[in-house]
Amino acid sequence: KDQYAVYGNPVKHSKSPQIHAAFAEQTGQQLHYRAHKVELGRFADAAGQFFSHGGKGLNITVPFKLDAFEFAGQLSGRARRAGAVNTLALQDDGTVYGDNTDGVGLVRDIHDNLGWQLNGRRILVLGAGGAVRGILGPLLKQGPAHVLVANRTVTKAQSVAKHFDGLGHVAGCSYEGLASGQFDLIINGTSASMSGDLPPLPHHILSNDGCAYDMMYGAEPTPFMRWAAGEAAWAVSDGLGMLVEQAAESFCIWRGVRPDTKPVIELVRQSLS
Numbered sequence: 001k002d003q004y005a006v007y008g009n010p011v012k013h014s015k016s017p018q019i020h021a022a023f024a025e026q027t028g029q030q031l032h033y034r035a036h037k038v039e040l041g042r043f044a045d046a047a048g049q050f051f052s053h054g055g056k057g058l059n060i061t062v063p064f065k066l067d068a069f070e071f072a073g074q075l076s077g078r079a080r081r082a083g084a085v086n087t088l089a090l091q092d093d094g095t096v097y098g099d100n101t102d103g104v105g106l107v108r109d110i111h112d113n114l115g116w117q118l119n120g121r122r123i124l125v126l127g128a129g130g131a132v133r134g135i136l137g138p139l140l141k142q143g144p145a146h147v148l149v150a151n152r153t154v155t156k157a158q159s160v161a162k163h164f165d166g167l168g169h170v171a172g173c174s175y176e177g178l179a180s181g182q183f184d185l186i187i188n189g190t191s192a193s194m195s196g197d198l199p200p201l202p203h204h205i206l207s208n209d210g211c212a213y214d215m216m217y218g219a220e221p222t223p224f225m226r227w228a229a230g231e232a233a234w235a236v237s238d239g240l241g242m243l244v245e246q247a248a249e250s251f252c253i254w255r256g257v258r259p260d261t262k263p264v265i266e267l268v269r270q271s272l273s
């Protein structure tokens with residue numbers, strides 16, 4: 001069987017093996033996919049060994065997406081723009097291709113699965129780290145009215161916005177700078193939820209039909225999701241659909257077949273509770 005894996009640290013709780021096994025079964029593809037913990041500083045060695053032993057493709061999760069970017073012999077435009085790679089694929093000529101499927105995963109979940117409009121909308125993105133760099137390109141391609149990036153460290157928000165400003169209207173600010181704004185969609189791309197935290201958001205920044213999306217997920221709603229519900233958001237979602245959609249895009253790059261994500265999102269949702 002063709003070998004695939006997700007490389008990360010930690011990686012024990014990764015849902016990717018379950019997701020790709022479900023895709024393989026659904027599409028009749030013969031492959032094996034496992035989770036592998038890589039020691040810090042050892043990514044290039046580990047990935048080099050994987051491919052030299054015949055491995056076909058890797059997903060890369062925290063904290064190795066920059067290392068994977070460096071490792072790739074060829075890069076997609078969106079990976080280059082993001083400065084991060086979450087998918088490596090062995091090519092026929094033996095080179096390793098690097099892509100980033102996080103942004104399309106987010107857009108597919110928000111637009112196709114949830115049915116929330118992106119075009120023409122006023123979007124606020126919280127956070128300015130690697131996760132946000134991965135999504136801004138595909139998000140701006142959807143033609144929002146504008147995207148504001150708010151971050152605790154405001155200089156990071158500004159430099160991320162500058163990096164993407166060729167793709168649309170995007171600016172950076174601090175959380176204090178949000179007080180007078182209104183947004184149709186707020187996307188939480190900070191890692192604050194992981195420590196049970198919430199960025200300091202002012203009241204009334206969600207418009208009447210405003211939606212809230214947390215790129216994190218779990219059995220329980222995140223602090224950001226609870227905040228949005230308290231602000232009477234029209235709809236709220238966690239990032240489980242994005243996780244499955246980015247995996248589907250990777251699967252499609254590797255196998256040339258697009259799996260049906262809906263039953264797999266339901267499967268993973270059930271395994272959370």
Ligand code: ATR
Pocket residue numbers: 126127128129130131132151152153154156189190191192197198199200
């Ligand atoms: P990732 O790859 O997950 O994006 P990262 O690059 O370390 O990880 O970025 C984490 C993001 O979450 C940053 O935007 C960080 O804000 P700073 O740049 O100011 O550090 C944000 N973040 C983490 N914990 C936070 C908290 N408790 N409140 C607000 N923002 C937080």
